Amino acid sequence: MSLPETDHELVVAELDREPTPAEVALFENLWSEHCAYRSSRPLLSAFESEGDAVVIGPGDDAAVLALPTPEAADRPAADRDADDYGDVYVTFGIESHNHPSYVDPFDGAATGVGGIVRDTMSMGAYPIALLDSLYFGSFEREHSQYLLEGVVEGISHYGNCIGVPTVGGSVSFHPGYEGNPLVNVACVGLTDAERLVTAEAQAAGNALVLVGNATGRDGLGGASFASEDLAEDAETEDRPAVQVGDPYAEKRLIECNEALLDEDLVRSARDLGAAGLGGASSELVAKGGFGAAIDLDAVHQREPNMNALEILLAESQERMCYEVAPDDVDRVRELAERFDLGCSVIGEVTTGNYVCTFDGEIVVDVDADFLAEGAPMNDLDATEPSTPERDLPEPSLADAFEAVVSSPSTASKRWVYRQYDHEVGTRTAMKPGDDAAIVAIREAAMTAMNGEAGADELDAFDGDGVGLALSAGANPHWTSVDPYEGARAVAIENATNLAAKGAVPLAAVDCLNGGNPEKPDVYGGFSGIVDGLADACSALSVPVVGGNVSLYNDSVAGPIPPTPTLALIGTKRGYDAPPAALDGDRADDSTLLLVGGSGDALGGSTYLAECGGSDAFPALPADPAATVATLARIARHEATLATHDVSDGGVAVALAELLTPTAGATVSLPDHLAAFEETPGRLVVQTTDPEAVADLAGDLPTFELGSVTDDGTLRLDVGGASLSTTADEVRTLRDVLARELE
Template identity: 75%
Template sequence: MSLPESDRELITAELGREPTPAEANLFENLWSEHCAYRSSRPLLGAFHSAGEQVVIGPGDDAAVIAVPEPAAADTPAAERDPDEYSETYITLGIESHNHPSYVDPYDGAATGVGGIVRDTLSMGAYPIALADSLYFGDFEREHSQYLFEGVVEGISDYGNSIGVPTVAGSVDFHADYEGNPLVNVACVGLTDEERLVTAEAQQAGNKLVLFGNATGRDGLGGASFASEDLDEDAETEDRPAVQVGDPYSEKLLIEASETLIDENLVQSARDLGAAGLGGASSELVAKGGFGAEIELDRVHQREPNMNALEILLAESQERMCYEVTPEDVDRVAEIAERFDLGCSVIGEVSEGNYTCTFEDEVVVDVDPEFLAEGAPMNDLDAVDPEPAERDLPDADLNEAVESVISNPNTASKRWVYRQYDHEVGVRTAMKPGDDAAIMAIRETGGDRADRDADGSGTGLAISSGANPNWTSADPHGGARAVALENATNIAAKGAVPLAAVDCLNGGNPEKPDVYGGFKGIVDGLAEMCSDLSTPVVGGNVSLYNDSEAGPIPPTPTLAMVGTKAGYDAPPAALSGEGELLLVGDAGDSLGGSEYLNAAGGSDAFPTLPENPADLVATIAEVARAESTLATHDVSHGGLAVTLAELLTADAGADVAVDDAVALFDETPGRVVVETTDPESVREAFDGVAAVESLGEATADGELSLTVGDETVKLGAEAVAELRDVIPETLE
């Protein structure tokens, strides 16, 4: 990729001269789609980002959200008073590392984890949880399995080494990801008002300190690489653009950051990600309305004879840019030495331009605001996809049930999450494998021992994911469904939504049909989150996910958090002692379902409920009831998969439904509830949504499904074998 001629003309007019090579490359990266959102920013105004709980919204390294007091944690955010929020804050951010994970799945995924963790550190927060949503080509393909195994290993090795638990996420397989997998990683951090730091420079004369690992040549041009289609030679030719991670240095950086924040030594901070030092330092001062004077020779380096461009744009990992007062510089250096990390005073915040010198020569001298915010937006054509018509297959019921339960998209992901240390940090109250994870959020303040003591008693539920079958069938409706499903996951564990961040993935936006699909997921996600009164407080956009195999499906990964009083929640496992109810309105169609994916055919996408906020709040209320024994949402694979996942060796279900549509419909906003008080559930949903009696939980560990006049019976062992398709195939 090189600087487009139209951009070069604009830059030349602004500078009054031709840009230097360093400036041209800096503009190329910071004005790339990856950094400047040139095709997506015109659409992002659709998102509602405000709320009493929002301390810092979009635009910083991560969003900051106030956590409600335990007494108010069960109250929907729209009904909560401003004074019911505590002094405890969480940070929430999400990033993509898609192209790097195709070229080098292990390092691409690992450094994606490292980057989002440093976004958390730059807000003065301590990382407490990760969620990863992963998308690959057909599972049967050897190349997809290679990428899948490498990505999971990279996330596991990095996350486990730095001591941050991976507690939530999703894995999906779809043919259109074959040439371009997606790796989307979210991170939750913990901080408070006194510890909060932003990426906005505070005062001219303060020093700029590069802190952490030495700078090498890895990751050069990563931002521009992420803004172009992958070609067939990407796995070899683009490898230098992939960063190499060092989790042990990252762990030291996490602990050093805690010390720096404890001692109030950081005025502002930005992690070094896309466009390296040039991106981090210029954006930091631009946000504060300042300039900078940087001497690139001062940067501590791990390779000899690096030139100005390499120092400026290398995306070497485990590095932070801190603004520090002159009197605190020596103490910051002492802390760096204590943690065996590098530390360079590379310049200072100024009142003028953003300037960089190398070997006594000025190599960059530009207006920082023009550099950071001056990229012109793209005005692109969009074509909406045609809706599907109903053409349902005549499939054998037994074969259909087994096929859907054993599909890699709906099968057990235990092989994945068992590789992650999801209990480190002793906050994980509900582990992976359920609808949502739950983290214990306790009071902050004081030293870490005090912060880890029992305190606030607020549970933070976390759900993350998307569904490419849904958004392929209907980008707008599918994205609405993705938002509702994540909210339902949280509600099924008794929590109410608090906030969300999104990672919007699409193909080449210059193609009208691709841009139309992307516009559809933006509008759909924004509409449903607004209907749920859940602010979207930040996110990431990744476009040009296109390859020789074609564009990816429009993929709106959503990471949503919610709160509840306490940490207990009903499990997604039957007790065998209650009545089974299905709460929520069915959509009566199968568009985007795994059933049609397996059996063939087409259908319209299901109609979603018109009152999602009331629906989600009522699901959460019922989930918190003492009479509720188990809860599990209905989504991927429909009711058939939900019941299979609820099955245990000691508890089964005897269920009857009218037809195959009822069994395989994937309309979100529905939950199977095992309860000892079915009447109270019906009363709670009166005027909100339908409540259907499915049958009884049993104590025999068998799933009996009657559909019309046909019955399918599967024991717990047989279901477990069907759902273990991933480890059985990989081993």
């Protein structure tokens, strides 16, 4: 490990001496791009992060949001005031584990889940839902399938073992991820005003207590490893930088954390993630304006003869650092023992420097704030990407439909989500496979954060509670064509997913993934997705309350597409929602409508990705907040039978996904552009009262697509060309992942 020369000079000037080897390692990791956001932090001020619902915004382990009352849950945030929120809170965070998941797909993805769950726990919350957004190279490549299988197995193994449902997410394929897949995982937790804690040390003299698994040598240098391009031999040479998880220890840690909160024993907490104990403890005390005295010999260890640097920087999993009042230390030990967890009193909060001793010698003595916050920001050059010219292919309707519907990015993801336990905890009201997941926060059970309420409270969804609608993902084809507009579209698309289930946005977290920022074209694309996502969230009145940045996602195959994963949380009154499946029983008295303005271009579409050609990105809705609020009202209308957003693959794919064996449709569209362009902010709606929908739509364009049938067949006419296909035939086309991987 070594510090860049310019950083070394700053450290020497601050310390007025040469740093020790342990200090050099700490600065290298805590001043890395992964921890310090040196290239991205100057851009992040573009995001608006305040609002009546925001209890804790960016800067902590996870954001904290106050839930609206059931009576206010359907109203857009702009129509609520502070009195519409109660003291039931949800936490929301997102993390990336990209490089580790390339080197070791199973453990890399599994420990990504473990880390974001502990971020949730450190806020005093119980984890209730996970979402995963995954990005791989071309599905036809054997290595991409190997990575996909390993990552999904890692996520399902860890999440299923700890009993936290994976309720939603996304899976995308693009050649730009050939040498560097992305694994972005979000977590939602449940807490309240009394249980809330933060990662800010509270008082000098309090003890610092390490609870959880013993410290080993796994994950050494993980933060610095995540801040450099992947080398050709990364799968073998960088394997020691990947952590190894133990979900059963994590489950015990979750329950121990709940017990500590029940007895009000935690003053502050921090998950041991990037940069291990050194990162967690220094950031904890620095945030409170304190220092620390830490005895590294006191840390319970898994391996013999560990040195100071290894103890400080190992990223062994399932560990938490707690600030505890001196009189409460014995009780914390007792609870850790009850859950068969290790427990070490490793030091205390002080008013001086951050000081670590090992084997009777001082090995670290630095100002905590300088260590945690002193990294200088990078001033990088950026160039904007060019706009592609129009060059549209002309395949037959049958060929285009088959290519787009069977594309791995638009195809069914059942093979992925059926491996996840998405119902554990009995809160999942809308399961994976729809536009958005819905998690029930029942009024009767709002104080039973750990799921131990009575059966009558948890087994039914008929209470007057709040439904949390969740959506997460990005579209690399959009942002490859136009980073700024593509990122705006990502935000509008995720908000439309919520609206399709009748929910309105509450807040968002983002995971901003890019390549090597030292390349002007890469940094230009990254700057574009930041500005585009920020502008769209502002236009949607959605505060961005936290997130993660992952740069240096380059490999010998080149940089990844700029990828702005957005995880969006929304609310609605109650838990019921129209499904993304047509109702054949109401075929005779219902109509199929398209609500929302269609686009004028095919840029970024699956149609062009599969059939060739190029085009500019389509124009987006002028007032996305009004569009989303209107679509949500339509979804909640009593005459609405089914809803599905139009996104990847356009109207053609939306219709294919709405088919069931007993419900089909007869639809006419003017041309290939209308069938396959992907402008977000649109819904296909089956309704028994089209006039009411048109009235609710107001200024939003409303088109009659056609009629619903009860025979499970899609009859599609596009500019005079026609095709007919059944639900079974469409399912066969869309099951490409299962067909290739099983």
